[in-house]
Amino acid sequence: MSVMQSPQTLAEKVWNAHVVRHGEGNGEARQPDLIYIDLHLLHEVTSPQAFEGLRLAGRQLRRPDLTIATEDHNTPTLEIDKPIADLTSRTQIETLRENCKEFGVRLHSLGDKEQGIVHVVGPQLGLTQPGMTVVCGDSHTSTHGAFGALAFGIGTSEVEHVMATQSLSLKPFKTMAINVEGTLKPAVTAKDIILAVIAKIGTGGGQGYVLEYRGSAIRSLSMDARMTICNMSIEAGARAGMIAPDETTFEYVKGRPHAPQGEDWDAAVANWNTLHSDEGASFDAEVFLNADELESFVTWGTNPGQGVSLSQSVPSPEDYEDENDRKACERALTYMGLTGGTPMKDIRVDTVFLGSCTNSRMEDLRAAAEVVKGKVKDPNVRMIVVPGSARVRLEAEAEGLDQIFKDFGAEWRFAGCSMCLGMNPDQLDEGERCASTSNRNFEGRQGKGGRTHLVSPLVAAATAVRGTLSSPSDLANTPAAV
Amino acid sequence: MEKILTHTGIGVPLRQSNVDTDQIIPAVYLKRITRTGFEDALFAGWRRDENFILNKEPFNAGSVLVAGPDFGTGSSREHAVWALKDYGFKAVISARFADIFRGNSGKQGLVAAEVAQSDIELIWKELENNPGTTVSVDLESRTVQCGSISAPFQIDDYTRWRLMEGLDDIGLTLQQEDAITAYEATRPLYKPKTLPAKTAG
Numbered sequence: 001m002s003v004m005q006s007p008q009t010l011a012e013k014v015w016n017a018h019v020v021r022h023g024e025g026n027g028e029a030r031q032p033d034l035i036y037i038d039l040h041l042l043h044e045v046t047s048p049q050a051f052e053g054l055r056l057a058g059r060q061l062r063r064p065d066l067t068i069a070t071e072d073h074n075t076p077t078l079e080i081d082k083p084i085a086d087l088t089s090r091t092q093i094e095t096l097r098e099n100c101k102e103f104g105v106r107l108h109s110l111g112d113k114e115q116g117i118v119h120v121v122g123p124q125l126g127l128t129q130p131g132m133t134v135v136c137g138d139s140h141t142s143t144h145g146a147f148g149a150l151a152f153g154i155g156t157s158e159v160e161h162v163m164a165t166q167s168l169s170l171k172p173f174k175t176m177a178i179n180v181e182g183t184l185k186p187a188v189t190a191k192d193i194i195l196a197v198i199a200k201i202g203t204g205g206g207q208g209y210v211l212e213y214r215g216s217a218i219r220s221l222s223m224d225a226r227m228t229i230c231n232m233s234i235e236a237g238a239r240a241g242m243i244a245p246d247e248t249t250f251e252y253v254k255g256r257p258h259a260p261q262g263e264d265w266d267a268a269v270a271n272w273n274t275l276h277s278d279e280g281a282s283f284d285a286e287v288f289l290n291a292d293e294l295e296s297f298v299t300w301g302t303n304p305g306q307g308v309s310l311s312q313s314v315p316s317p318e319d320y321e322d323e324n325d326r327k328a329c330e331r332a333l334t335y336m337g338l339t340g341g342t343p344m345k346d347i348r349v350d351t352v353f354l355g356s357c358t359n360s361r362m363e364d365l366r367a368a369a370e371v372v373k374g375k376v377k378d379p380n381v382r383m384i385v386v387p388g389s390a391r392v393r394l395e396a397e398a399e400g401l402d403q404i405f406k407d408f409g410a411e412w413r414f415a416g417c418s419m420c421l422g423m424n425p426d427q428l429d430e431g432e433r434c435a436s437t438s439n440r441n442f443e444g445r446q447g448k449g450g451r452t453h454l455v456s457p458l459v460a461a462a463t464a465v466r467g468t469l470s471s472p473s474d475l476a477n478t479p480a481a482v
Numbered sequence: 483m484e485k486i487l488t489h490t491g492i493g494v495p496l497r498q499s500n501v502d503t504d505q506i507i508p509a510v511y512l513k514r515i516t517r518t519g520f521e522d523a524l525f526a527g528w529r530r531d532e533n534f535i536l537n538k539e540p541f542n543a544g545s546v547l548v549a550g551p552d553f554g555t556g557s558s559r560e561h562a563v564w565a566l567k568d569y570g571f572k573a574v575i576s577a578r579f580a581d582i583f584r585g586n587s588g589k590q591g592l593v594a595a596e597v598a599q600s601d602i603e604l605i606w607k608e609l610e611n612n613p614g615t616t617v618s619v620d621l622e623s624r625t626v627q628c629g630s631i632s633a634p635f636q637i638d639d640y641t642r643w644r645l646m647e648g649l650d651d652i653g654l655t656l657q658q659e660d661a662i663t664a665y666e667a668t669r670p671l672y673k674p675k676t677l678p679a680k681t682a683g
Contacts, residue, residue, distance in 0.1 A: 020658065020661050020662055020665040021658055021661045029639050031640055032640055034655065034658055034661070034662075036662070036665050036666075036669075038669075038673055038674075039674070039676075045512050045513075045559075046558070046559065046560070048515035049515070049516070049517040049560075052515075052517065053517075057652070059652070062662075064676075064677060065675040065676055065677040066675065066676060067676060068676040073509075073512075074513060086513075088513040088514065089513055091513070091515065092513050092514075092515055095515050106676050106677055106679050113681065114681055125680075125681070126674065127674050127676060129673075129674060132673070132674075137558060137560075138557075138558055139556065139557050139558040139582060153558035153582055154558060154582070154585075155558055155559075155560035155563070155582060155585060155586035155589065156517075156560040156561075156586075157560060157586065157589035157590065157651070158585070158586075158589065160652065161651055161652050161655065164652050164655075164656065165652065165655045165656060165658075165659075165662060166662065166666075167655060167658075167662055169640075169651065169654070169655060171638070171640070203500055203552055203555055204500075204551065204552040204555070204578050204580075207552075207578065207579075207580065207581055208581060234556075234582075235556075237552070237555060237580060237581070239581050239582075256682075257680035257681050257682055258674040258675075258676075258680055259674075260672040260674070264671060264672040265672070267670065267671070267672050268670075268672040271670065271672075303500045303502065303555070324499050324550060324551070325499075327497075327498075328498075328499055328500065331498075391682070421504075421509045421557075422509060422510075423509045423510065423512065423513065440502075440504065440556060440557075442502045442504040442505065442556060443504070443505060443527065444504065444505075444508055444527045445504050445509075448508075448527065
């Protein structure tokens with residue numbers, strides 16, 4: 001192979017290091033490569049049919065030692081010591097427990113200190129490291145790309161395939177550079193960057209691509225923030241998102257339970273330092289964003305590409321030239337109960353949800369707590385805070401964040417996916433409007449007839465104070481708690 | 483998997499872009515642990531509206547869905563493909579599919595045929611003007627046929643080959659087991675293992 005001679009992108013480097021066997025043929029007719037998978041994450045929703053498939057075919061789980069499971073999608077966030085009330089949810093959780101026992105898979109169950117959203121748990125344990133291939137039956141697996149891993153969501157058939165072979169047959173992805181240069185204004189966050197990226201390239205703009213986020217604005221972000229960005233790559237249609245590892249990454253991984261130690265650490269870092277797109281490497285597409293100009297970004301519609309700056313207004317169907325876009329706008333406005341031209345800041349919400357694999361880590365909770373500290377919650381708004389993992393919950397409690405949220409009038413819950421997709425009892429009612437730090441504003445996503453506005457943790461917190469979509473800068477004249 | 487060479491069935495026009503997998507099958511139906519029996523869950527939210535296309539004859543007996551661009555976006559749930567198949571769909575036609583949905587379709591023998599939006603507009607009109615018109619999807623010639631409209635479609639060679647041969651992916655890969663074992667011997671020692679379990683205490 002001569003692949004080492006020409007400049008490579010980060011994605012190509014990680015891909016090439018995992019080729020078990022190159023596909024035959026050239027160009028369009030080229031067969032897929034067989035790619036080795038370093039880490040397979042499991043949860044209760046997309047695994048039962050895969051385990052069943054293994055059993056029926058009499059196949060083994062090839063690498064239990066590269067596999068880990070947690071319970072997250074279905075789990076309640078209240079009274080977790082009691083049996084799960086919803087019978088089908090309980091069956092699914094129990095099925096995961098039985099399957100993990102039978103096949104020897106490590107499982108972090110509800111009540112365990114390491115339980116939580118699968119994409120929060122992996123990085124937190126130090127199992128997600130630069131240069132790895134990571135898969136999970138969940139589209140938000142792209143989160144792990146923040147470490148310079150090639151991480152992507154797969155369907156249940158592929159889950160079964162990885163279980164049996166620790167590999168996947170894949171055609172190489174195209175590469176897209178997302179360059180974000182400049183300095184973010186105060187109160188503008190990683191969430192605003194990614195929502196702006198999606199609005200710019202569209203929900204289908206990333207299809208077939210691995211996005212690599214680059215530039216000074218990205219380099220200055222913490223790991224928690226980088227995870228927020230990579231998490232929502234799928235919302236632009238991309239298979240994965242990646243950020244080249246650097247000192248920030250190494251610092252995060254170092255000392256975590258599964259981080260390499262001693263000589264292994266040195267060998268790992270030597271390798272990780274090579275994981276960046278080479279000078280002169282060519283991308284199949286490139287996008288530029290000026291961080292200086294970004295503002296808090298929120299969605300008004302029913303897909304994550306339907307977003308505007310918080311200071312702008314809801315668009316009207318007439319604003320669109322394409323007929324399909326016009327119809328999509330009309331339909332979204334009807335569903336959302338909004339009229340074109342309404343200032344976003346005039347929109348009143350019923351619920352604020354702070355959580356999900358997008359925004360439920362320590363930095364997110366700290367940022368929101370800072371905003372609501374000493375403030376009074378709008379009495380007509382309910383606010384639910386759901387830490388991403390049991391470990392995050394414990395850390396937050398050690399810092400007293402739980403008390404700040406409780407004093408403010410928010411509910412402090414146990415860890416899980418919760419209201420992001422409403423598989424557990426945490427759902428919106430018909431017509432209820434929510435400012436949510438999650439990742440999808442699809443029709444009915446957070447509950448039948450529920451209306452979702454995607455926002456950053458800072459906007460979520462400020463909105464809970466004022467009751468209307470707000471940024472922290474709108475709070476200057478808000479009375480403090482007595 | 484069953485071999486598919488060609489399929490002909492009633493076409494269902496779904497004039498909507500960005501049909502995400504939360505619409506195809508809402509999350510509440512994902513709690514099941516079986517691989518079949520999801521026909522009731524397909525478009526469950528939309529089917530509550532009596533004007534929804536699948537609540538109308540003859541479209542309720544359709545087997546070829548003709549949808550707007552960016553079909554199958556969002557969640558990776560393969561249940562979306564199972565629900566379409568369980569309902570009776572053999573093929574979905576769209577100008578653009580989300581990657582994960584397209585992959586899942588190929589694994590389950592649902593043909594995801596990529597047709598130019600201009601041709602889809604013509605097919606929509608034909609199906610709306612003459613309800614019950616069939617659509618043929620032919621993998622051999624990579625064309626869809628609807629009334630007098632004939633349009634080429636895109637599908638990658640490998641997926642097409644597997645659909646036409648009805649091949650099981652895992653069986654194919656297990657033929658490469660020696661290569662997998664050889665690769666494993668070259669993996670760096672610093673790569674993490676989940677077992678034995680370590681935690682921060």
